[in-house]
Structure formats: C-alpha cells, structure tokens
Amino acid sequence: MAVEATAHEVDAAVRAAHAVRESLADRTVRAAFLRSAADELEAAKESLVEVADAETALGPVRLGGELARTCYQLRAFAAIVDEGEFLGVVINHPDDTATPPIPDLRRYKVPLGVVAVYSASNFPFAFSVPGGDTASALAAGCPVVVKAHPDHPALSELVAAVLRRAAARHDIPAGVLGLVHGFEAGIELIKHPLVAAAGFTGSVRGGRALFDAAAARPVPIPFHGELGSLNPVVVTEAAAAERPEAIGTGLAGSMTLGVGQFCVKPGLVLAPSGAAGDQLVKSLTEAVSDTGSGVLLDHRMRDNFLAGVAERAELPGVESPVTPGAGGEHTVSPGFLTVPAGRLTEEGAYDLLLEECFGPVTVVARYEDQDEVRSVLSRLPGNLTATVQLSSDEAAGNGRGAEILAELTPLAGRVLVNAWPTGVAVAAAQHHGGPYPATTSTSTSVGGTAIERWLRPVSYQNTPEPLLPAELRDANEPGLPRRFNGRLER
Amino acid sequence: MAVEATAHEVDAAVRAAHAVRESLADRTVRAAFLRSAADELEAAKESLVEVADAETALGPVRLGGELARTCYQLRAFAAIVDEGEFLGVVINHPDDTATPPIPDLRRYKVPLGVVAVYSASNFPFAFSVPGGDTASALAAGCPVVVKAHPDHPALSELVAAVLRRAAARHDIPAGVLGLVHGFEAGIELIKHPLVAAAGFTGSVRGGRALFDAAAARPVPIPFHGELGSLNPVVVTEAAAAERPEAIGTGLAGSMTLGVGQFCVKPGLVLAPSGAAGDQLVKSLTEAVSDTGSGVLLDHRMRDNFLAGVAERAELPGVESPVTPGAGGEHTVSPGFLTVPAGRLTEEGAYDLLLEECFGPVTVVARYEDQDEVRSVLSRLPGNLTATVQLSSDEAAGNGRGAEILAELTPLAGRVLVNAWPTGVAVAAAQHHGGPYPATTSTSTSVGGTAIERWLRPVSYQNTPEPLLPAELRDANEPGLPRRFNGRLER
Known part of the structure; x- marks a missing residue:
C-alpha cells in the first residue's frame, strides 16, 4: 500500500501543478512533450508491464497491448x-449591418487550469x-x-516518473504531473480551490460522491465522470434466426473479454424466445x-461479483445455463x-438485473414481442453503448433496423450494429460517454474531442493586433483551421 | 401577478414539450420556424413593446431595439x-493501422431533450x-x-402565444414552447425527470439554488446559468494621462446605460492616483x-440598490463624488x-466593493502602482468581461499592454481593449460567459456557439449506410462541414 497523501501534500501537488x-x-512544446511521453513509456515497456502484471494480474499480453x-x-x-x-478560433471583423453592430471580436479556447484525474482500476495504463x-x-x-x-x-x-522524465526533456518542471494516493487525498483534491476540473473513471458510488463534491464547492467545477453502464444488446428475431451461433459466440467473447472487467461489457441482452433464441443460448x-477462469482486479471486486451474481440468480424465474462463480481461490469463472x-x-x-454487475456475467432476457423489447429499453438508465444485432436483410434497410436504431440512440453515446461494444477505438469519431450514469457530462473520455473538457472560450474585443495571441491575428501564421467572418477556413 | 403553476401544470408543460x-x-423545419418566429414578433412589435414598457418601464426605444x-x-x-x-459531423472509415484498429465510426450531435429556460428581469425579450x-x-x-x-x-x-403561432405555421404543436409562472414552479421544473438541461440568467443566489437542485437530481443535468459579474476595468497611467476625459465620459455612459441594469456593467474601475486619474474622476x-434619474425594474431591485450603495458608502475611506441614490419616489439617480x-x-x-451592485453605480479604486493592480485583480471572482484602457502607444504593442491582457484573461470570458463592456453583440466570435459566478459552466449564452449547450454527441459504429442518418452518410447530401477520415471538409 502506498503512503496516503496528507491534505498538506495534496495542496503542495496542486500548487506545484498550478505554478508550472x-x-x-x-503548443509546439506540448506536442513534443506528449510524443516524448509515448517514447519514454515504450522504452520502459518491459519494467512497466512487469510491475503492472504483478499488481493487476491482467497478464503481459493484455498489458502490452494497453500500453501500445x-x-x-x-x-x-x-x-x-x-x-x-x-x-475553436473564430474571428469577426466589425459589422455595422448586424443588430446590434458587431465590433472586432476574436474567440478561441484557453486551458482551464489544473485538472484532477482519478485513475481506474481496470486499465492501469489507458485510464x-x-x-x-x-x-x-x-x-x-x-x-x-x-x-x-x-x-x-x-x-x-513508476509511470509518473517516466512522464516527468519526458517533461524534463522539454524543460517542463516535474510539477506538471502530480500524483497522490489515498481515499481522503481524492476528496481533498476535488475540493482544492486551484483545481479547475476533474476526470474520473470508476464506480457509480465513488463517482457520484466526487461529482457531488465538485458541485458543492464554493466555485463549482466541471466533473467529467464515467460511472457505470449496462450496455444493452438487442437481437432481432431475424438476426437470431439467421446466425444464432455467430451471435452466441460473439457475445461470449465480448462479455468474458478481460474477465468481464470492461466498462462496455454487454450486461443485458434482449434475445427472442423460441427456437432461434434457444439456439443462440445454446451457442x-x-x-x-x-x-x-480469470483473476479479477482485487478481492473486493471478486466478492462483489460473487455476491452480485448470487443475488441475481436467486430471483424466481432466473436460470443459469452456465453458473458464474468462484473458479478457485483467486479466480472466477464466467457465466x-x-x-x-x-x-x-x-x-x-x-x-437488479438492470444494474451493472462488474465481471464475466451477462443477463439474457428472452422477449416475446417488440412491445416487450420497447418496454424494457424504456426502463434502462443511460449507457456508454447500445448494440443491435440485425439480419442481413434488416441491415440492408428492410424491416425495423432504422426504427430500433432510433430507439437505442436516446440510451447511449455509442450505438453499434452487428458488432460488439468491447474495444473502444481512439478516433476522432469516437464517443465514449452517454446519458447518466454512463457519464456525468455530455463529453467523451476517449477520442479526439476528449480535449474539449479542459478548455474554456475567451473572446477578445477591439484588441489591437500586436496585443492579440498569434492564433487570433488575421495573418493566421500558425495556419489554424478557423471561422473567419463567417466562412470556415481549413 | 400571473397565476402560479402547480406541480401538476409544470408536469403537463414538460410532458407536452417532450411529446412533440x-x-x-x-433541420429545415426548425430553421423555418425560427425565421417565422422573428417575422411574427416583428409583426406584433407595437403591442409587444407597449405591454413590455408597461411592465418594465424600460421605454419604447430600448425595448424596440431589444426586440430587433x-x-x-x-x-x-x-x-x-x-x-x-x-x-460536429466526424466520420472515420475503418483503419487497421491504428492501435487498436478503428472500426467504421460516425459521430454527430443530437438534441438533449426538453430545455428549461429561466427568464431574466432586465431583458424582457433578449434573455x-x-x-x-x-x-x-x-x-x-x-x-x-x-x-x-x-x-x-x-x-x-403574449410572446409565448406569438411563438406558438409561428410554430403552427410549420405544423409544430404548441407544446414546443411551454410557459410557467411562479417560484415554486421553477423548482418543480428543474427537478422534472424529463427536463434534460437548463438555461438561466439572474442573481447569484437564485442561480446557485437552481444549479444545486440540478446537480442534486437522481440524474443530474447540465445547468447553464449566468449569475453575476463585477466586470473590472483597468485604466493604465498612460491611458489616463492621454485621454482622461474620454475615459471618464465613456465610463459614465457604460455604467449608467439602461440605468446600470446590465450584467456587463463595469462595477469596479482601477484608475491611477495622481493628476491624470484626478482628471478622469473629474470627467x-x-x-x-x-x-x-431612471426607473429600476422593480421595487425589490430599487431597495437593494439603495441599501447596497449606502452600505458601501459607509466604509471609511470611501467617497462619493456623485452620490447615487433615490432620485424620486420610483427612480434612482446614478453615481x-x-x-x-x-x-x-x-x-x-x-x-463588499468586490461584489456586484445591480444599478447605476460603480466603484473607482485609485491605485498607487502595478503591484496594487495585480493584487486587487488576484482577489476578484470570475467575470463576464474584463476591460483595459490603454494609451495609443501601449495599444501599439509598447509597454505593458500584452502583460495586462494576460492578467485579465483568467478573470473573464470577454476581454476588451479601449472599449466598454456594455453592448453584447450576437456573433460567432462572441463569448458571454466566464469563470464562476459569471457562469456555472464554460458555455456562452450569446452568439452562435450557445447552441452547443443543448446537444450531446452520439457515435454510430459499423452501421450500414441505409440505416445511418443522412448527416452521417459518405455522400453528404446535406452538404455539411465535417471531418472525414481526419480531413476537415468545408
């Protein structure tokens, strides 16, 4: 166990970050720093993965991939x-035809200040x-x-030291990356007056407590938390009839990947009753x-998993074709x-079946008709993902495909067709977020637009060119995409 | 006094809005509806301004301008x-060279749902x-x-009826624009499960209460509130020396405009001690x-103004070159x-002098040196605007101009040079927001980007073209600006 930071140490870390x-x-220095950070992490890969595996038991293959x-x-x-x-550079030259007239106005975004980051258990590198x-x-x-x-x-x-080494290569002081340990330190951090925003990945309970603390501050701050997600999957009757084995096998792979410890694990699957659905369940x-079997991240999670499964399995009418449970002293088996x-x-x-159960388990709800599907969907909380498995005919635009997509869209930040939600690509078009409790804001924590969380806009009015930041001058020497007198310049 | 809405009536209004x-x-219908709303408001101008003037005493000229x-x-x-x-359309085609590989991902933004809007007193039309x-x-x-x-x-x-008439022209049901009266109704509204976000313009006290209620919901929602702002102005020694009369007169115009009832009224002016500053104060x-004299919006505001001024004027060392106060039974005089x-x-x-005092009063703080200026600025809460008056030499880039801009930027959402903060243009480059308590989020309530407050992103993964919304298809028939495989297309 690492030494827990005192309030004084949290204060020192935040002040050091603020000072630098x-x-x-x-921007050039920032970009170079990020690239050096990647280089240094790769150079230290062997020792990092070894230490990570010793602490998380996630295994060198998965950890190596996560580091990449x-x-x-x-x-x-x-x-x-x-x-x-x-x-987000926008420039408006004066325009007397507007009501009221527009003065010279130039807008871009500036950093918010010190950001508090709350690490996740299940991704020792990537989150x-x-x-x-x-x-x-x-x-x-x-x-x-x-x-x-x-x-x-x-x-x-170890990672913090690597990142600070990368920072040093660009004359960025070590304070740029503070690290504190301990539950109380986390509370102190969110309350610190110089902390300007926070990012969090974890449980609904812990995330909500921090969200509440962020909102209750004398000066509230943005809290971007990813808390929990059921990740529903709808299998249409036609899809089940067309490829029951592929869907059953694909689902098994997705729900057991990483011992079911992904925030996008499919946790509720609406599959049709009848023969095709039976075949899917058989596969x-x-x-x-x-x-x-696999090892869960810690004993608390293992206990919660076993208790959560047992409580669900006890409900009348719930069956366990494969009983998830204790696979050994340290492991659990999927089901x-x-x-x-x-x-x-x-x-x-x-x-209870509509609540996330972290670990290698999913619930297959067998439906009789579309009304039941709609009725269950209408009762779901917000999700990171929602998936539909369609037949090839439905995917081609025949049948209810578009209608189901429209029903799933209000539920989630990412909607998938004939795919599985595990595996979250780092891409500009990614959205890893969703209605509460999936996230506490409308933002994403993965993909290019995740940067938007840590910025705020500022407009400069009637400001002479020599005093403007280079990004806001007419000449656009930095070559930025911008909106210039209404026109988008790229 | 209008009839206050019961909880049942609030519920009915929200459900009606949600249903439509x-x-x-x-989008074509939406745009046409907004244009019709403008047309209908203009057509009803005479009666609208008459009713507005009877209720607010802001006068037909100001009200006509506000309606325009x-x-x-x-x-x-x-x-x-x-x-x-x-x-925000972003399209990524599959890319196996990424780590992890990128599937087909397409992202855009969808409406959040029913928005609660809390009207301001001081802009019966525009806010x-x-x-x-x-x-x-x-x-x-x-x-x-x-x-x-x-x-x-x-x-x-009256305005709600006009907007519903405009909606009807496009077959949009009346429920699209609900209206409720009463303090309790406002609380019910923010708590309603089908309300997805809220906008507010008003006092710190009222806005914070609603912000807290929004954050405390079982499902918290975004609350975009504009609460209060001191709007500091710094006058450099060189500027005071160069044009004391122009600055004194300009300041008088800005702080008394609309009887000082603008959220961007300059409420604190840092002016140099010495002869140049004396001349400024004389002007x-x-x-x-x-x-x-002028009429304030209501008696509560008049009482608060008179009490606020009296409390401030009593402080030892505070002087009143022009004493603001009761100008008559209903009016107040500026000072x-x-x-x-x-x-x-x-x-x-x-x-107390660093808190907003709504009405035609400002505080001129006479400074001895730059350290005092910096020290006062460091103690200010967040603001909508921050202004600096520079000499022509400083505006040309000589002296401390850039340095002062850098000091003002952390304080506000809009920074002005040799201009006055009153008058908020409707423009793409506008930012009407700022660090708390200026606003409760990083968003703007004026200008094009204000639309961002009511949207959330959704990504579609591996979704066949026939099932995608037209906005996300490769063909781009709607002709949208977008990011297509990394490239910005306009």
Missing part, C-alpha cells in the same frame, strides 16, 4: 495539438496515470494531479463453458443468466 | 441550423421567452419550457452628474464611489 502551467503554454494503445493515444493528442482545430484524461488535459495545456488507484500504486509511481452456453423479459418491464425486485 | 420533440427533428436584436438572433440561429457545422436560451435550444432541436420572470408576466404570455463626475485600491488588497469589510 505556463510551461505548457506553447496508451502511446498511440498520446501521439494522437500530439497531432491534435499540432492541428489546432480544438482551439490511469498516462491515460486519456491525462493525455487530453496535457494536450489542452492543463497540468495534472492524478489520484492513483489503490490497485496499482507502484505502477502509478452462448458452449462458448462460455469453454472460456477459462450468464436468463430471465423472461416480461419480468423486467415493471419496477420491482428484477430491477 | 420529433416535430423539431427536421431578438429577431436578429432568431434568424442568426436559423442560419446556423442551415449550415449544420454545430452537428426571456424569445431570447437566446430559447432560440439556441429550439435551433438545437430541443422543445422549451420557460419559467417566466415575475417582472413581465403578461409580456411573457466622470461631470458626466454622471449630467445623467438623469459612483471612490476608494484607495490598497483597501481592496486584503480580505475584510472592503470585500
């Missing part, structure tokens, strides 16, 4: 910093010290203070039975439950 | 809807029923329920003395206070 924010002011993703992400943000579209929140905040020009996750404190220290049964979808259409004890 | 959201789905601004704003949002850049919050929400595709301001209930009803004295800036550099009784 000017060192990130130059993390480095790709850092470089992707460097490219975003270089391009500069995220600055932790060097992850998307940190990368996007640094890209925006914001120093970061990370609250380490207690499941991988040594790795957190799922076989594929899940063939999937080995799934089935339930008639009709049980989920009204408030009651079965609402 | 699909009627705003078509409101119509301009509605049409500006129609143009924004037509262009469609606000949809009330047909104002920027309503216009931007409708432009985003969100139905609106307005909580009317108690200072102009009859006008609110200010003359100009303010020449400015007539200003002076204080040595040194009194404002430490926490204490003088902090």
